[in-house]
Amino acid sequence: MPAFNAPHPITQGAGTDLRANWTPDGQWIVFERLQDGRRRLHRVHPDGSDLEPLALEEPDGSDSTGRPAFFAPNDVVFVSDRLGRTALFRETQGQVTPLHASEQPCYGPALGTAGTWPLLYFQSDGSDATHISALGQDGQVIRLTHTMGVQDQPWPFPDGQSFVYHAREDGRHVVCLQSVQAGAAPVVLSDADEETAYVTPFPSPDGRWIAFTSARGG
Secondary structure, three states: OOOOOOOOOOOOOOOEEEEEEEOOOOOOEEEEEEEOOEEEEEEEOOOOOOOEEOOOOOOOOOOEEEEEEEEEOOEEEEEEOOOOOOEEEEEEOOEEEEEEOOOOOEEEEEOOOOOOOOEEEEEEOOOOOEEEEEEOOOOOEEEOOOOOOEEEEEEEOOOOOEEEEEEEEOOEEEEEEEEOOOOOOOEEOOOOOOOOOOOOOEEOOOOOOEEOOOOOOO
16 A cells, blocks of 8 residues: 655635646646636646646636546646536647537546546436446547436546446445446445545556545444
């Protein structure tokens, strides 16, 4: 098991900072900041230096939100409602372009550490139900989860061929594992209710471990 130093803050000041992710080169941490009623993506070095907004040209009346995903350090996928609906956008070398939109809001873009397609994300149908889909490089979308209820917070393993996610099944919050192939069956990894919706499973870079949040046992 790896050893860790004591935690220390790297952001401060007004606002709430959340949904952080590393850039692939490990030089920056990109996160969402909620301040004065608006959500914007910022970045900061791991030592807390050079905190700055991400240059996404976000209109004043819209929000950009995390957790962002990366094809490369300067090639980021994020969520924004700048065009009137919550959708996926891509910023490359200072240029922001729409990546994917649908009738249902899109959230939580995720890529493996190699930054390869497909891109995973989840959608809400507005009736307390969400599902996970995969977006291919050709723009084709494949729905990956079909169980009634909630499946969200996907995160791929490093090779991008399988992923873990949070699901709510029969009132229980659990961690699931599944292939990115269409029609693959999920495997429930949790042996009990994790007792929180904020499970947020995250595979280690070598694919041997899964870190996640649990409130089981109080």
